[in-house]
Amino acid sequence: MGQSSMRKFIAIWASSLVTMTGTALTGFALGVWVYLETGSTTQLALTFVLAFLPGILFSPLAGALVDRWSRRAILLTSDAVGIGTTLTLGLLFTAGQLQPWHIFVTTVIRSTLRAMQVPALNSMVVLLAPKDQIGRANGLMGVATAVSQTVAPALGGALMYGVGLNWVLFIDCATFVVNVVVLLLNRIPTPPASKAGTEGKGSLRTEIAQGWRVMAGKRGLVALALFYAALDLSVGFVDVLITPIVVSFASVSALGVVMTVGGIGLVLGSVTMASWGGPRRRIHGLAGFAVPLGLFLCIGSLRPSVALVAVAAFGFMFCSMIIDGTSRSVIGVEVEPDLQGRVFASFNMVTNTVLCTSYLLAGPVADRVFEPLLVENGALAGSVGEVVGVGPGRGMALLLGLLGLLVLATAVAGYLTPSLRGLAHKASKPAETDGSDAGEGTQGVDAAEAESQETVAGGARQPVSDR
Incomplete structure (x- = not known):
């Protein structure tokens, strides 16, 4: 091109x-x-x-x-x-x-x-x-x-x-x-016709099912969908909780400052991805950036401080954009162009369902479970309250910190998952398109990585997959 x-x-x-x-x-x-x-x-x-x-x-x-x-x-x-x-x-x-x-x-x-x-x-x-x-x-x-x-x-x-x-x-x-x-x-x-795309043509029902089959048939894609969904579970809670957490100890104008700083992180993260393209090994753009993302959430939960929450919002948004850009890049490389609409839609359905569910759960979980724990004389006021504080919003802050730990655990699980760790490397030069089936090649993966994929699959060559 x-x-x-x-x-x-x-x-x-x-x-x-x-x-x-x-x-x-x-x-x-x-x-x-x-x-x-x-x-x-x-x-x-x-x-x-x-x-x-x-x-x-x-x-x-x-x-x-x-x-x-x-x-x-x-x-x-x-x-x-x-x-x-x-x-x-x-x-x-x-x-x-x-x-x-x-x-x-x-x-x-x-x-x-x-x-x-x-x-x-x-x-x-x-x-x-x-x-x-x-x-x-x-x-x-x-x-x-x-x-x-x-x-x-x-x-x-x-x-x-x-x-x-x-x-x-x-x-x-x-x-x-x-x-x-x-x-x-x-x-x-x-999009150029591929073997898999041609074989999947038929009724809409058949083509919809193929989108799920393509995603389910590639271990890396399944692993990435689960990884991304786990992150979205935390993202949905954070989206809802950030406003009441800040307003519980500061003014609405302070909330505006936090949201603006977070927005700057969002823009700078996407600009960085646009100019850099992400790390050569895709796993570092996924699980690697999930590590600081989780740490920023933990930092934001420690004290009722506008500066601390603003730093956490900046880092959270910045890392999120690197992870998102890397994920979409892998699908763009690993899935045939004439199948990408179905695969992207299937992937988005899985992750957005988790995101929407977390939106619905965030309020009840925060109000009915975590907030009562850290009110005056609450069950955790004398223990955890000594660290994160006691009073309005601190139960939600505790939940924010636990979400940060969940993200860190997700990052570790990502690095320990062979199919996610074996995602295609970033291409250093354009790869030729021969219209062959996705299962017969690994675009942008070096020979050693391809061999590793075969070993993981028990000797049978498996396509590298993604998001």
Whole structure:
């Protein structure tokens, strides 16, 4: 793949960055509007659940459709629907007719479409970026996500109070238009047909099942899915707990400082991945960065200190982006392009299910189990309380520290898992594509590593897998 393909990738990446930022602005603004209109935390929480659940349920079908259809057609259709739904909400708000249920329906539609957009964008990377640049290209995709998530809360809040919700929606609509123009001007290549992809063609049910078979048939992919899911269990709790932990001992403005510092870590982590491409041995980009990630969580739980929690948030976000970029890079290298939509969708369904579950569990576990332990005269006030403190929020801090230990245990388990440790090395030069079955080669793996894989498999050659 030459420079022209990389230029196409950069153009589509830049327009995706603009669109992601617009979508994040709208998501933030709509959530604020629902809470201000209803005063209900439950209805606000419902918007988060609706943003995840439909996409999770639709993921297997979405992955099969991505591998059947043109990536560009999927992205263009999604943008067109995005324009229609956003414009409708803007007009309803301007007319004074906007209701929370309008937002709930729109959120379901967007979540369902995102189940197709994400695997389409992820699988696009390997079609446009040279093999030795896949790590950096995935890092750039992380930059787009990080920047949009960092900018959206601050910019969305300013726009809500400065120009109103209707202008936030119309700005989002304009970002969709920008992406449509860029996609119309840049063609995304059709994935080359592979033996496995050709054999798997048939009904949608057959193709959906093949996505699961490909992932389940590669030990490294299964190990990576379990590894990533274990990390997501902690990530979901941290996402929910960070706000009440900080607010329990500091002001809302201090929380804003912590979130901003965490956002900077998110951006710098993705920029680092984009410029570096990750370590040559993939395991160091996964389990290796899970070690400091777990340590940062433990540090953030030690004292009720804004500075300490901010440092923990920065390190947590930074390491998360390296792990995420490395994971997507391995799938991009190890799975045939015409199967990646299904595999990415299957992988995302597993990990997002765990993430959504942890969102649902975080509140009850924190409020009913851990907080009572570290109140005055609580069961652990005289022991653990001497270390992390006693009072509001310290039970959640204890939970945060235990999650850090869970992440450290996950990192150790990752290094002790042969199939995860034997993931393909980062390619130093483009590998040739011969259309052969995935089980007959190990892209980017040196001879010694390939031999190690054979030994682990009991003598039978097993494909190196991933995420």
